Amino acid sequence: MDLGIAGKTALVCASSKGLGRGCAEALAAAGVNLILNARGAEALDATAVEIHAAHGGISVAAVAADITTEEGREAVLEAAGDIDILVTNAGGPPPGMWSDWTRDDFIAALDANMLTPIALMKACLPGMIDRGWGRVVNITSQSVKAPIPVLGLSNSARAGLTGYVAGTARQVAKHGVTINNLLPGSHATDRRASLDRAIAERQGIPVEEATKQVWAEIPSGRYGTAEEFGATCAFMCSQHAGFMVGQNVLLDGGNVNATL
Ligand code: NAP
Secondary structure, three states: OOOOOOOOEEEEOOOOOHHHHHHHHHHHHOOOEEEEEEOOHHHHHHHHHHHHHHOOOOOEEEEEOOOOOHHHHHHHHHHHOOOOEEEEOOOOOOOOOOOOOOHHHHHHHHHHHHHHHHHHHHHHHHHHHHHOOEEEEEEOOHHHOOOOHHHHHHHHHHHHHHHHHHHHHHHHHHHOEEEEEEEEOOEOOHHHHHHHHHHHHHHOOOHHHHHHHHHHOOOOOOOEOHHHHHHHHHHHOOHHHOOOOOOEEEEOOOOOOOOO
């Protein structure tokens, strides 16, 4: 399917690895010019080179910066220029226990997973509105639909972002700009591997055993892939998705047991 977005420019945050990289790869395959971002310059530059080599005819720039800081966002936005497609993403908060989190822990989670995407949208939406076209996809989590007990910081921060998007998406839609959220369930990335290591340590079992336990809870019986995730993201950024407004699209292999 031709996604109709060749020649557009996308900023994909936190994209040297994992789900962000999956989104960048799928947009590159659709002919979209990329600005990639992550903190670690080495992995980021290697990803930029690999994506550029795999997809001719597009430009790929890389800005090493912490997207959760004001300086980091300024550096990325300045390098990016006019952005047609914004994919927000950052590392997720650490797991823990509801009784242990301090105010500082909550502020850090809110900064990374709620206020950072909001700041990026505030920066990019006016240009998209002026040009009469734009796509925003926020990578959030299945924890928005069904809370994950050990990820209370994520449950809280992402719920706040979801509320902001629900209200804002409906105000910008008339300008040809859509904002939607993409909710990953368990996907095979470094983040998932570290969560599996934590389960294994807590239970004193091998990591492979911990992974099998998680798979047993997922109707698909496996983790999702970054490629599947990226393909959905690219569709949500496509011309075909122009009537999709303020939605929360869940990719979880059926893990959230709900009718709607
Ligand atoms: P990942 O494999 O650990 O990759 C994270 C990527 O983000 C890396 O490129 C990392 O590079 C970059 N990054 C992290 N913090 C950053 C920051 N402050 N500024 C700029 N770049 C940053 O993680 P993932 O599995 O793709 O997860 C992506 C998001 O989806 C996370 O918020 C996660 O909580 C959420 N999620 C994932 C799953 C899953 O199963 N994978 C499920 C639900 C939700 P650097 O470290 O070099 O910065």
